[in-house]
Amino acid sequence: MKDLKSNRRSFLGKAAKIAGLLSVANLPVLRAEVQHKGVADDPEHKFLTKPYLQNPLHGEITVRFMTNKPTYSWVKYGLDESLKSSAETVKLGLVEANNRIHAITLRNLEPGKKYYYKVLSKDFFEYKPYDVVFGNTIESEMYSFTAPDMKKEEFSMLVLNDIHERPDAIEQHIGLHGNAPLDMVFFNGDIFNFQTDENQIIEKMIDPCTASFATHKPFLFVRGNHETRGKFARRLPDYFDNIDHAPYFTFSRGSTFFICLDSGEDKADNHKQYFGLAAFDAYREKQAEWLEQQLESEAYKKAKYRIVLIHIPLYHFHRDPPGVAHCRKVFGPLLNKYKIDLMISGHTHRYGFHEAEKGRHNYPIMIGGGPNLGTRTQIHVVVDKEKLAVVMKKDDGEVLHRYEVKG
Ligand SMILES: [Fe+2]
Structure with a gap:
């Protein structure tokens, strides 16, 4: 009986890992609608807000948004819609993850230039100390902003x-x-x-x-x-x-x-x-x-x-x-x-x-x-x-x- 149980656990673990590998490599990126209700209960991974811009500094801006589930989240951005750059938050050597309230700072922007951006989030099927299995990735629609120029006279x-x-x-x-x-x-x-x-x-x-x-x-x-x-x-x-x-x-x-x-x-x-x-x-x-x-x-x-x-x-x-x-x-x-x-x-x-x-x-x-x-x-x-x-x-x-x- 013991062996049967442990075999079953091992099988489920392997299946979850395979699912995780598939999710990271192959699962499609989903365009997510913003939805507020049911933070805890809704099984579907969603944005709770659209992104909102904060903390404007010279050539720097912080993008904030919320998800209904704990995720790993990042921002893709660039001077055109191909969004060649990406940013994430790192604290004390750890890439910010398993959080719902996101704040990601974009640095080294060209002041006064128009940038395009999207926010993306990937939730977790599992987050164990030595076994992380990612879930679905969702992404927002495309937005744009002008990089702050603190030195401009106007x-x-x-x-x-x-x-x-x-x-x-x-x-x-x-x-x-x-x-x-x-x-x-x-x-x-x-x-x-x-x-x-x-x-x-x-x-x-x-x-x-x-x-x-x-x-x-x-x-x-x-x-x-x-x-x-x-x-x-x-x-x-x-x-x-x-x-x-x-x-x-x-x-x-x-x-x-x-x-x-x-x-x-x-x-x-x-x-x-x-x-x-x-x-x-x-x-x-x-x-x-x-x-x-x-x-x-x-x-x-x-x-x-x-x-x-x-x-x-x-x-x-x-x-x-x-x-x-x-x-x-x-x-x-x-x-x-x-x-x-x-x-x-x-x-x-x-x-x-x-x-x-x-x-x-x-x-x-x-x-x-x-x-x-x-x-x-x-x-x-x-x-x-x-x-x-x-x-x-x-x-x-x-x-x-x-x-x-x-x-
Ligand atoms: Fe007041």
């Missing part, structure tokens, strides 16, 4: 805030922007109400982004106070790549230096709604130390224009909860000490433009609107050789404010 960015889970608003904003130049989109917080699960991230943000722009233009995303709430809040960074993969960061585009801050929660850390699970004061204090280093950096000094992006405005919020006061305490004096051209915020759900007030805030503050139709705004930042121009528009296209600085 730059165009759309800033969106406080969408609060209205996916149609994302597509509406991109439609309103139309064919105007666009290098990237910046989400300035409160795109969600709170974090529940992965499906929410896909349906409320990734899908409307890929449907309207994110397969071919990158976006950055700094959280607002609402993204710090809910049981899935701690998993949010698994799905996005900002510059240097950081929650707060700076970057230069042409002659402009952008400072992107994470203002955290707006109430006190010991507020009863946080149940002892918030520690934002210490987080902001550490961030302020980092901010001072950024304001002393060569990149800051040689920039013609400096813009701060932060979800909670330090001033002009009709209430003043302790989290907001703490933002003002740790960031305010630093931003007043160094020259800042403009702060762009959201959070209040009341759009407005507030001129500089010497000694209070030495720079103007532009605050984007709220989530509902009629109060939504988009803020278009354009830099060229002569000037920085920032235009805030309402969702019906009405220009609410224009701000310009000549270089």
Whole structure:
């Protein structure tokens, strides 16, 4: 009986190996449809999202996407549709595999050139320590993007805030922007109400982004106070790549230096709604130390224009909860000490433009609107050789404010 069992195991093992060899060498590559539901239960290997572009650096971009099964995934790309290059992620000597949330960085791209790409995934029939049997390979359709050129003088960015889970608003904003130049989109917080699960991230943000722009233009995303709430809040960074993969960061585009801050929660850390699970004061204090280093950096000094992006405005919020006061305490004096051209915020759900007030805030503050139709705004930042121009528009296209600085 023992022998029969062991013979059967040996036969099944060999059969699986043969199937594995066949799968790697011969199984056809399947064009996969994007499908969200049934992550765990669906036996068919599928993409859960279209690819979305992140972390634009000079000649570099990160392609993200999700699959319903753990896979080995890669990107094929090139200057024409023959896609002669390929990229995968390697960490600590291991090629990334057996994962569902994919982030693959394409490097050494020619800045300003158009690239074509596809994403591919291969699942596993078996993944044992000494016996890996691959399953089916699926591939996306063909997409394209322009390789980021961080040194180019001209730059165009759309800033969106406080969408609060209205996916149609994302597509509406991109439609309103139309064919105007666009290098990237910046989400300035409160795109969600709170974090529940992965499906929410896909349906409320990734899908409307890929449907309207994110397969071919990158976006950055700094959280607002609402993204710090809910049981899935701690998993949010698994799905996005900002510059240097950081929650707060700076970057230069042409002659402009952008400072992107994470203002955290707006109430006190010991507020009863946080149940002892918030520690934002210490987080902001550490961030302020980092901010001072950024304001002393060569990149800051040689920039013609400096813009701060932060979800909670330090001033002009009709209430003043302790989290907001703490933002003002740790960031305010630093931003007043160094020259800042403009702060762009959201959070209040009341759009407005507030001129500089010497000694209070030495720079103007532009605050984007709220989530509902009629109060939504988009803020278009354009830099060229002569000037920085920032235009805030309402969702019906009405220009609410224009701000310009000549270089
Ligand atoms: Fe907010």
